[in-house]
Amino acid sequence: QQQVKQSPQSLIVQKGGISIINCAYENTAFDYFPWYQQFPGKGPALLIAIRPDVSEKKEGRFTISFNKSAKQFSLHIMDSQPGDSATYFCAVKRENYGQNFVFGPGTRLSVLP
Amino acid sequence: NAGVTQTPKFQVLKTGQSMTLQCAQDMNHEYMSWYRQDPGMGLRLIHYSVGAGITDQGEVPNGYNVSRSTTEDFPLRLLSAAPSQTSVYFCASSLPPPSNYGYTFGSGTRLTVV
Numbered sequence: 750q751q752q753v754k755q756s757p758q759s760l761i762v763q764k765g766g767i768s769i770i771n772c773a774y775e776n777t778a779f780d781y782f783p784w785y786q787q788f789p790g791k792g793p794a795l796l797i798a799i800r801p802d803v804s805e806k807k808e809g810r811f812t813i814s815f816n817k818s819a820k821q822f823s824l825h826i827m828d829s830q831p832g833d834s835a836t837y838f839c840a841v842k843r844e845n846y847g848q849n850f851v852f853g854p855g856t857r858l859s860v861l862p
Numbered sequence: 863n864a865g866v867t868q869t870p871k872f873q874v875l876k877t878g879q880s881m882t883l884q885c886a887q888d889m890n891h892e893y894m895s896w897y898r899q900d901p902g903m904g905l906r907l908i909h910y911s912v913g914a915g916i917t918d919q920g921e922v923p924n925g926y927n928v929s930r931s932t933t934e935d936f937p938l939r940l941l942s943a944a945p946s947q948t949s950v951y952f953c954a955s956s957l958p959p960p961s962n963y964g965y966t967f968g969s970g971t972r973l974t975v976v
Contacts, residue, residue, distance in 0.1 A: 755904075781961045792970050795966075846920050849895055849910055850965070
């Protein structure tokens with residue numbers, strides 16, 4: 750079964766710092782790599798996603814870096830703000846179950862003011 | 863507002879009781895899925911549907927049933943609640959396939975089984 754490893758489990762960053770969360774997957778036959786953001790008491794929301802034909806995608810302060818050969822992709826949050834404090838999940842497409850996603854275990858980010 | 867609506871938001875059940883978690887979306891999405899979220903385990907797929915009348919099992923289907931009579935609705939039924947089903951349940955919808963478009967999630971139902 751497809752496994753997704755995510756690190757770190759938790760992360761504390763000072764306001765204005767850079768937050769980096771990593772995700773590693775096993776299979777190479779995937780074509781869409783999203784990151785989801787979840788605030789307490791809310792459902793996950795799509796934050797940013799990348800396709801493997803590019804190595805990096807930037808949207809505002811959020812950047813995905815993709816390393817196809819290493820089977821890894823990372824989320825970078827520049828100029829981290831207290832409002833970014835949330836749990837972040839990476840996800841990869843499954844080989845089965847109707848192309849649903851398998852999610853990483855999550856990273857809890859706390860940005861200190 | 864367009865999106866995925868889940869009811870109820872909170873529920874406490876006694877062991878052995880049954881109940882239905884409701885999910886409705888108004889985006890005309892064909893794909894719908896149910897996930898459960900437990901601490902440290904991410905989101906695990908319970909059941910999914912690729913269109914009205916078509917459902918299939920996910921990775922943790924035991925103890926749950928689903929049906930999809932309309933595009934909009936995808937209820938999840940707990941047949942005989944057990945404490946192991948204490949969790950937060952999320953319904954999600956997507957254009958097909960979700961791996962191309964990503965999911966829109968509801969706000970969740972927090973279920974406690976005592």
